[in-house]
Structures are given as structure tokens and as C-alpha cells.
Amino acid sequence: xxxxxKSEYGLRALIELTKHYGHPITRQQIAEEQHxxxxxxxxxxxxxxxxxxxxxTRGIQGxxxxxKPPKDVxxxxxxxVLDGPLAPIGCVSKTAYRKCEDCPYAKKSYCPLQHVMxxxxxxxxDILDNYSLEDFISGTRSNRPARLGAVRRKSERA
Amino acid sequence: xxxxxKSEYGLRALIELTKHYGHPITRQQIAEEQHxxxxxxxxxxxxxxxxxxxxxTRGIQGxxxxxKPPKDVxxxxxxxVLDGPLAPIGCVSKTAYRKCEDCPYAKKSYCPLQHVMxxxxxxxxDILDNYSLEDFISGTRSNRPARLGAVRRKSERA
DNA sequence: TTAATGTTTAGTAAAGTTGTCGAGATTGTA
DNA sequence: TACAATCTCGACAACTTTACTAAACATTAA
Numbered sequence: 001x002x003x004x005x006k007s008e009y010g011l012r013a014l015i016e017l018t019k020h021y022g023h024p025i026t027r028q029q030i031a032e033e034q035h036x037x038x039x040x041x042x043x044x045x046x047x048x049x050x051x052x053x054x055x056x057t058r059g060i061q062g063x064x065x066x067x068k069p070p071k072d073v074x075x076x077x078x079x080x081v082l083d084g085p086l087a088p089i090g091c092v093s094k095t096a097y098r099k100c101e102d103c104p105y106a107k108k109s110y111c112p113l114q115h116v117m118x119x120x121x122x123x124x125x126d127i128l129d130n131y132s133l134e135d136f137i138s139g140t141r142s143n144r145p146a147r148l149g150a151v152r153r154k155s156e157r158a
Numbered sequence: 159x160x161x162x163x164k165s166e167y168g169l170r171a172l173i174e175l176t177k178h179y180g181h182p183i184t185r186q187q188i189a190e191e192q193h194x195x196x197x198x199x200x201x202x203x204x205x206x207x208x209x210x211x212x213x214x215t216r217g218i219q220g221x222x223x224x225x226k227p228p229k230d231v232x233x234x235x236x237x238x239v240l241d242g243p244l245a246p247i248g249c250v251s252k253t254a255y256r257k258c259e260d261c262p263y264a265k266k267s268y269c270p271l272q273h274v275m276x277x278x279x280x281x282x283x284d285i286l287d288n289y290s291l292e293d294f295i296s297g298t299r300s301n302r303p304a305r306l307g308a309v310r311r312k313s314e315r316a
Numbered sequence: 317t318t319a320a321t322g323t324t325t326a327g328t329a330a331a332g333t334t335g336t337c338g339a340g341a342t343t344g345t346a
Numbered sequence: 347t348a349c350a351a352t353c354t355c356g357a358c359a360a361c362t363t364t365a366c367t368a369a370a371c372a373t374t375a376a
């Protein structure tokens with residue numbers, strides 16, 4: 001149940017991009033600062049760009065920059081772009097639901113596995129979809145509404 | 159962030175084994191009941207046996223059986239046997255800790271990634287290490303101590 | 317003995333992970 | 347214009363993991 005290096009590097013890159021929010025930095029700067037293999041990093045930055053999180057400018061003085069306010073980008077969004085759905089099994093994913101092919105419970109009203117794994121997916125999404133880049137670099141999950149059934153930012157999808 | 163088929167099949171097999179707790183059933187019965195490829199299933203049952211969860215008897219009338227009371231086996235244990243640690247990155251695992259090789263935060267006192275991922279690992283382990291096979295087949299997390307800081311079964315490891 | 321079972325070792329096709337390489341396209345500056 | 351720094355894009359390759367299958371063998375009950 002691991003996240004890939006891709007997600008890890010991507011998140012580390014976003015730490016750097018968030019620190020420099022407002023002006024572009026080069027892949028080289030990011031790679032050096034965060035110790036990420038530069039050509040692999042490029043792929044990752046491209047994915048994040050295509051997902052609409054980054055903008056890039058070419059040429060001298062070029063580089064990548066974050067185009068959304070750090071508090072509006074959640075770690076959940078980033079990880080879904082780079083690693084796919086958060087859900088531990090397909091039949092509990094909200095972004096990429098896949099019905100179980102030959103699960104004997106598929107046609108019944110209740111599946112034990114689905115029940116537990118649904119809980120796991122929600123626990124993961126509750127954290128990652130409520131944790132922004134701003135929280136990330138400051139190290140605090142800032143003033144989110146408390147848990148315990150209070151209204152909270154919707155645990156978007158998984 | 160998926161669990162493998164191995165874990166999924168293993169858990170489905172354990173549903174069957176829990177239902178028949180007390181006497182052996184054959185891989186064939188399990189395979190048919192749960193629609194799991196039989197030869198692959200065998201590997202899985204062997205792993206669970208080596209982990210001390212199952213016993214097997216050979217020959218006619220043989221089969222596999224659960225040797226621990228269903229309420230003493232947690233889903234977390236099972237998944238760790240079949241899929242490895244629950245932790246999403248090595249440096250937050252309690253069962254299989256691996257220090258980050260070249261993370262620039264490795265030598266500092268605080269790592270943002272470690273902070274968030276530690277939370278994720280605990281959320282997952284809190285569920286899976288407190289959910290027994292008994293709960294699993296009954297579909298209810300029975301009378302576990304409530305959340306909210308109350309004493310609860312230790313979230314063992316990940 | 318024989319048939320039903322588990323045991324063990326090997327192998328393997330497909331997919332995923334973690335990268336590298338190289339030929340361009342674009343841009344600011346001299 | 348020429349040049350150098352940068353991003354862009356597609357290919358590809360080594361390695362690992364996943365999800366299996368095959369086959370020879372060991373054990374047991376009837």
C-alpha cells in the first residue's frame with residue numbers, strides 16, 4: 001500500500017513551488033533543492049501542468065510555477081494526478097469506481113470487504129483532501145473545521 | 159494506492175474460513191465459494207499458514223482451517239502478511255521503517271511529508287488493526303472502545 | 317493401493333515503476 | 347541575427363511486481 005516515488009517527488013517539488021509562489025523556478029532548482037532525478041522530475045512537472053496546477057514558461061528566465069493559490073490545492077488532488085485513485089480497492093473509489101467482476105457479494109446488498117475498505121478510503125481522503133499545500137509547507141493543518149461530525153470541506157472523491 | 163488481489167483474495171478466503179471455524183475446508187471449496195483462481199489461492203493460503211494463522215491437513219478429508227479465534231485476528235495482520243506494511247511511505251512505517259535516502263529533510267527535525275503521511279498511516283492502521291475477522295463477517299465493528307482518545311486496542315504497527 | 321488432498325519449486329506474461337535519451341520548440345539577451 | 351537557456355515530447359529500457367500456471371512430489375484416509 002505504498003505511494004510511488006512519483007507522488008513523493010511530486011509533493012516534494014510542490015513544496016519548492018509553493019515556497020516560490022508567484023514567480024517561476026527551473027526544474028534544475030527544484031531537482032537540486034529536493035534531490036530528485038531531473039529528467040524524471042520533468043515528467044512529473046509535465047503531468048502537473050496538464051492537470052492544470054502548474055504553468056511553464058520557456059526560454060531563458062523560464063521555469064515552472066504554481067498557478068493556483070496554495071490553500072486551494074490539496075494533497076489529495078496531487079496524488080490522484082500522479083498515482084491514481086486513493087481508494088484501496090476499485091469498488092469503493094468515488095473518482096474511479098469499478099464494479100467487482102467476480103466478487104460473490106457483487107450482487108448482494110452487502111459486501112464485508114467493501115464495507116471496511118470504504119472506511120479506509122474515507123479515512124485517507126478525509127486527511128488528504130483537507131490538507132492544502134499551504135498547510136503542507138507550514139506543517140499545520142490550519143483552521144480547518146474540527147472533526148466530530150462538524151461541517152468540513154467535502155472529502156471530494158477517491 | 160491499491161491493495162493487491164492477493165490481499166483481496168486472502169481476505170475473501172478468510173471469510174470462508176471464519177464461517178467454517180473449527181473444521182477444515184478445501185481450497186476448492188474456498189475457490190468456488192469466493193470465485194478465486196485455485197492455484198493462486200493456494201499460494202495465499204500457504205503464506206497465511208506460514209504466518210501462523212492457518213493449519214492444514216493433507217489427504218482425503220484434509221483442508222485448511224483457521225487456528226486462531228476470529229476475534230483475535232485483525233485485517234491489519236492479514237494484509238501485512240500478504241501485502242507488506244500499511245504505511246504509504248517507508249519513513250512512517252512502524253513495522254518496516256526505512257529512513258529516506260536522499261530526502262533533504264531527513265536530517266532536519268521536521269519533514270512535511272513525514273508529518274502528513276504519518277497521519278495517513280495511523281488512520282489506516284486505526285481501522286485495520288481494530289477490525290477483526292469476527293467483525294468482518296458480521297459486518298459490524300463490534301464493541302470496540304470509542305474513538306476520541308479513549309483507550310483502544312493499540313494500533314499495533316505498520 | 318488409490319484417490320484426494322496439500323507442498324514445493326519453477327516459470328512467465330503483462331503491467332507498473334523509475335528512470336534515461338535525444339531531437340526539437342521557444343524565448344530573452346548580446 | 348545568433349546563441350544559450352529553458353521547456354516539450356516521444357521513445358525506450360531496465361527492473362520489479364502482480365497474478366497467475368505447470369508439474370513433480372508428499373501425505374493421508376478408506
